[in-house]
Amino acid sequence: MAQEKSVAVSDFLSKAELIKQGAEARVYRSEFLGKSAIVKERFPKRYRHPVLDERLTHRRTVQEVRAILRCRRAGISTPVVYFVDYTSHCIFLEEIMGSLTVRDHIASIQQSDSCKEQELEHLAECVGHILAKMHDEDVIHGDLTTSNMLLRHGLEDGESSLVLIDFGLSYISALPEDKGVDLYVLEKAFLSTHPNTETLFDKLLKSYRASSKKSSAVIKKLDEVRLRGRKRSMVG
């Protein structure tokens, strides 16, 4: 029976458009029940022991899906989950149309030379605010980068909203340490991808601090983690 199903999904995916292949999963675009959808397929890893592979892959799929629903309940924009196939570990998600990654957005603003400082600051504040909300829900994203944040253009008013994506490494935790590490990952990714944005990131943290009730413990841990990083001397 499971064989039969795998064939149906693999048939479906063979006709879908592969848009990304990562070490963990393949991402496709296709139509699903009349809507544009993204399918994230966690394929089997032959280098792993099969039983272990199944357990890990299943767990990652479940964690991703749980994090998405938890975020939505808290009012954080994420793609809608349409269907999860636990036999082939595929997640069928809403495709966010008319969107741009925050990474590309920042890059284009920086390149354009115009004085869009305010807009970037506003964006940083929004991101800080959303991450605060997410951490207050005890959701750790696990892979915070500006490529995993989308700016969806609102239709009427031209206002854009932030959508978080790729919860593949996410988990639930109340520990300030875990939240601090989550922010640290973002900081590293942010500063390496977007040069000269230290002040911008500071604005982000400031907004985070203001939006979250538990932020002081988290920021404290962030400072500790920063001292721990690579090429850091842990003296004194």
Added chain:
Amino acid sequence: MYGSLCSRVTLENSRQDTKNMHLTKQLELFPDHRVTQMLFKDVKNAAELRQSAVKGQISGALINPKMLVNPFQVLVATNKSVHLQKTGKMKTRSLYSEIIFSLSPTNNISEAFKKFGISDGDDSVMVVLVHSRDESQLLSDIAAKVDGLQIPVEDVSLLSDLAKIKKLYKVTPQEEKCGTLLDAVVCRMATKDVM
């Protein structure tokens, strides 16, 4: 084919093309399966229909349209149910009861039937059929059993009891700001097995 139906569509447009009132969609994952939704209002024989369904005499799912936001919600439930049927993992006994169960945000089967199935006093019903190819005869056979007025499936949003839906699916106020009610409903349907 729809000749027998026309007499039931007693509204002003006796010339209305009743063929377009139902909605048929092929499942992308299961291309030999098609899902047809038919919506009826002013239904007079809900009790009789329910009895027939319980006895397994109707090869379709009878759903309370007040709990539906959009036909997409039904498609999501049906897709999941067909998948579970094919992999031998249904929680209920038949595909049609599984569709009703899949609509529910919880894993309590009897509660699902109570809230999403039809009750004797209901005056509207959504009929969901899963079939292969164009089984127009099947559609008109089933429609003939319903003593009511067929209306376009898209009109289901006019019958929705939004307050009840929000309450049952436990939709938070914050959630409503970042997405539609349909988004909230579909997300819960798709993820309830692991929450």
